[in-house]
Amino acid sequence: MRVLRLDGAGVPAYADGMRRVYADVFSAPPWNEDPSEASRxxxxxxxxxxxxxxxxxxxxGAGSAGDGSGSGSAAELPGTVAGFATAWITPDVFPADRSYGHVARALGPERAGAWLCGALEVDELAVAPAxxxxGLGAALLxxxxxxxxxxxxxxxxxxxAEAALRFYRRAGWHRVPVGVPGRAGLVVLLGPGHPGAAGPAGRWLPENPCCALVS
Structure with a gap:
């Protein structure tokens, strides 16, 4: 498996493969999205x-497609997208659209600004089941x-997303001890090198989801 870094201009060449992986991953539990969401x-x-x-x-995919037999999974075929990750820099003024407003209310405006503005925001990370x-997920992250x-x-x-939480925990990410109100079950994770992850504020909570939610 080969990991290729892209900037925005490089995305169109792989967008269809990324869409297919998105559909495979997010139509399954716990996300249960309609497959049409992949086009969106x-x-x-x-x-x-x-x-x-x-x-x-x-x-x-880094395998061989040469014998024409059709054997092997799509994830093994050269040039086939088997997983992807996307990220960008959170603006200096913390956004209010999508889930951002809920995050700001959960963390408070001061922590949201200090911790997240100007930081790299990982938007999606998805690896095809095959x-x-x-180790592809860790390499993409x-x-x-x-x-x-x-x-x-x-x-x-x-x-x-219990498997995702275990993955991020193994990778050294820290779960902030607040949930995101208005979007049931969403939590903020800080990367292993994030200064906000030090001390009690970045302590990993027990796996009981109820402990992560705020009323």
Whole structure:
């Protein structure tokens, strides 16, 4: 498996493969999205690629497609997207659209600004089922966060995504001890080098989802 770093201009060449992986991953539990959401994601990706500080990484199959037999999974075929990650720099004025307003209320405006503004925001990380267990997820995450300003990177995920939470915990990410109101089950994670992850504020909470939610 080969990991390729992309800027916004490089995304269109891999957008269809990224869309297919998105559909495979997010139509499954705990996300349960309608497969049509993948097309909407592709439209959003095209717009996101123009954001300041946008970066992406794709994992490309490294196997052989040469015998024409049709054997082997898509994740093994050369040039086939088996996973991807996208990220960008959170603006200096913390946004209020999408889930940002809920995040600001959960953290408070001062922490949201100090911790997240100017930090690298990991928006999506998805690995096709056939490519799991290969280390691709960790490689994609490392690729998009290696240039995080001052080690400051963050993301949102769901407390119901138990496999994702275990993955990020193994990677050294820290779960902030607040949930995101108005979007049931979303929590903020800070990257291993994020200064806000030090001390009680960045302590990893027990796995009981109820402990992560705020009323």
């Amino acid at each position: 994601y592709a439209e959003r990706l095209a717009a996101d690629a123009g954001r300041p500080g946008f970066t992406a990484a794709v994992g490309l 490519a799991r267990g290969t 490392a690729a998009v966060t290696e240039t995080a300003p001052g080690g400051r990177c963050w993301l949102l995920t769901s407390v119901r």
